[in-house]
Amino acid sequence: MKPLAPVDLPRGLPGAIARIAERVSNQTDVRDLDFHSAADGMFLADLHCDTLLWGVDPMASRNGGHVDGPRLARAGMGLQVFAAPTWTPLPFRNDEDRLVVSARSFDQSHGLFPTELLTPARERNRKRRSRALAIARRFHEMTRDSQSETAPFEAVPLMQGGDLDGLTRGDGRPNIGVMLALEGLHWLADDDPAERVEATVDELYEAGFRMMAPTHRFSNGLGGASENSAGKGGLTAAGRKWLNLCFDRRIVVDLAHASSALIREASGMALTREDGPKPIIISHAGIKAVNPRARNLSEGDIRAVASTGGLIGIGFWRSAMGWTDDEPYLAKMQRLVESFVAALDTLSEPHFVEEMEGRHGRYDPYEHLAFGSDFDGATTTAFDVTGVSHVVAALANARDQKMRTIFPSDKLALISGENTRRVLQVAMT
């Protein structure tokens, strides 16, 4: 198809953003945005939350945090991915006084797994692995607890492509598809033999993981991370082995937190598989055009992932978009809208559209965007999971300079959940 509104935006994105901002802020009160009905009847999906890291009962309501059972049900979510970060380093200042995170930083999630505080540092790798398996157990407990008639929703664990078929936004006690994802396989080394890489992937698959991100906040034995003081290379030999195993086992490959070199290399491998191209996703990230930090995605990153038929999950948190706490709620929502518009603009670039139509026969830039909140990931967001409908409303209200809707409702339904359902199903089948 021909790209829609975004190609009519001026090349300078700030001009377009200013107009969208003006349009939205002309509505004088938050309540004037039709926050709830915009998402009515839509299948809502989110590619990343870290709720299971915190040792709380995910089915019980709690004060604070972003996600719990009652709020997931109230938000009308249809699918939620639960991630297991295995090592969350505390940033420290390096010799150049720049804030960095690395495998040498203090692991701040020790506090969440108190028994580990007494474990000697040399057993780090064992801890990283055991933390992943502990979070997997919490995931299965959540699924089991959701079977109770009094639970706020029934969790449908997504273990193979077919499990995505039955997910609908039902009446009464809702069904919500839940998926277990790994963030950082830090206990593999770049020179690990193929058998050890395979045994590790098999152990994690057995534990229920169906999505894996090789790196997290620093480079490791599988490849380069987006944030790292010590090089941002592509995949290592072990990383290439890991990637092909994920494709073989129908595990969704998530390159959030990966370096641009890794994203480029993995996308190339995904496209040249003998059994046909495999989609790769980025579960949660911001966009460099809106906030140029290392962790955010460049135009090249966005197009590389889309070229595999994959997805970009746009994050909802403060440092992804670069808003400050004193900005009003609507201004924060506008930053989020800007991120979606910027990514859509990148995906609608005429040469890329031509290339994609040539490769896949058809191409719709809207089919490669999704939600990737990073709720409960030690993040600051302007809203909790019940605010996902606000995102839908804010996108529905976005206009280009000719006052045309940028995200018409059929395209908005894709971004809000249908893309996630489709691409996960393709990757898992």
Ligand SMILES: [Zn+2]
């Ligand atoms: Zn993350």
